[in-house]
Amino acid sequence: MSTQNPIASHYTSEDALERIDRHLREQGLDPAHPTLESLAPYDNFHSRGLAATLDLIALADFPAGARVLDIGGGLGGPARALASRTGAHVTVLDLTPAFVEQGHILSDRVGLSDKVDFELGDGTQMPFADGSFAGAWTQHATMNIANKNALYAEIHRVLKPGSRLAMHEVMLGNSDPIDYPMPWAGSAELSFLRSASDMRALIASAGFRELAWEDETPKVLEFVARGRDASPAERTGPAQQPPGQMILFGPAFVERIQNFGRNLGMGRLVVIQAMFERK
Ligand SMILES: C[S@@+](CC[C@H](N)C(=O)[O-])C[C@H]1O[C@@H](n2cnc3c(N)ncnc32)[C@H](O)[C@@H]1O
Numbered sequence: 001m002s003t004q005n006p007i008a009s010h011y012t013s014e015d016a017l018e019r020i021d022r023h024l025r026e027q028g029l030d031p032a033h034p035t036l037e038s039l040a041p042y043d044n045f046h047s048r049g050l051a052a053t054l055d056l057i058a059l060a061d062f063p064a065g066a067r068v069l070d071i072g073g074g075l076g077g078p079a080r081a082l083a084s085r086t087g088a089h090v091t092v093l094d095l096t097p098a099f100v101e102q103g104h105i106l107s108d109r110v111g112l113s114d115k116v117d118f119e120l121g122d123g124t125q126m127p128f129a130d131g132s133f134a135g136a137w138t139q140h141a142t143m144n145i146a147n148k149n150a151l152y153a154e155i156h157r158v159l160k161p162g163s164r165l166a167m168h169e170v171m172l173g174n175s176d177p178i179d180y181p182m183p184w185a186g187s188a189e190l191s192f193l194r195s196a197s198d199m200r201a202l203i204a205s206a207g208f209r210e211l212a213w214e215d216e217t218p219k220v221l222e223f224v225a226r227g228r229d230a231s232p233a234e235r236t237g238p239a240q241q242p243p244g245q246m247i248l249f250g251p252a253f254v255e256r257i258q259n260f261g262r263n264l265g266m267g268r269l270v271v272i273q274a275m276f277e278r279k
Pocket residue numbers: 007008011043044045046071072073074075076077078093094095096099121122123124138139140141144145184
């Protein structure tokens with residue numbers, strides 16, 4: 001995997017499933033038959049974990065049984081939550097081959113492989129026909145995507161008119177420099193953050209009407225503080241995200257989470273939940 005895209009290399013943990021299985025067994029859980037909640041600390045790879053996914057499902061309110069595209073969907077935790085709660089058929093498009101393989105196995109284990117499928121690919125050049133989907137979803141994926149005009153043009157192309165784009169993304173707050181490493185990038189070379197006002201304008205100019213734009217930063221800061229103050233026993237379970245990601249990416253990930261929390265607290269970063277309608 002050493003010759004692959006540097007962003008895919010950043011996210012590749014070849015033995016992720018073995019690590020998850022071991023950690024589940026340590027909690028007395030059966031890795032062959034996990035629940036969505038028991039997987040959430042590992043496979044909801046974004047701020048506030050499963051809680052944020054459930055909030056976005058409620059905001060998106062996709063039509064029952066809709067075909068939804070999750071761009072940069074990673075291991076597929078959000079896609080499985082969306083499919084199981086709404087009956088949606090979700091396609092995860094992701095750049096990281098290991099996530100595509102591992103995500104498929106996890107969907108099998110929770111009995112959702114008929115509702116969630118995985119495609120290897122780039123959100124700026126999607127392998128889908130025009131108007132293939134009735135909903136689109138991104139969670140903490142656009143920080144890694146440099147060509148945002150191409151990304152939103154592609155999302156517009158593959159959505160049917162009137163469909164919704166639901167998003168939960170990290171953006172620049174003020175103009176102070178960011179402290180790396182961050183969870184999505186070891187250094188600035190892999191990070192393509194834009195300000196909230198730039199993002200809003202460029203999504204609108206790609207042919208979307210804004211339906212909701214909510215600054216989630218205070219909720220994320222509260223979540224980070226709760227995780228930091230939790231006892232070791234409280235640090236496992238679906239409400240807590242950092243331990244799960246440490247299991248996947250090793251103890252060095254702690255510094256990344258700490259940097260993220262500090263930069264959010266200093267106003268350098270914001271977390272936005274938003275929804276748009278494709279015109
Ligand atoms: C922080 S993870 C978030 C994963 C998932 N959305 C979640 O919330 O659990 C970012 C994901 O975006 C994917 N990604 C980055 N650039 C991409 C691109 N250009 N096209 C598709 N996926 C991309 C990465 O491979 C990674 O899986």
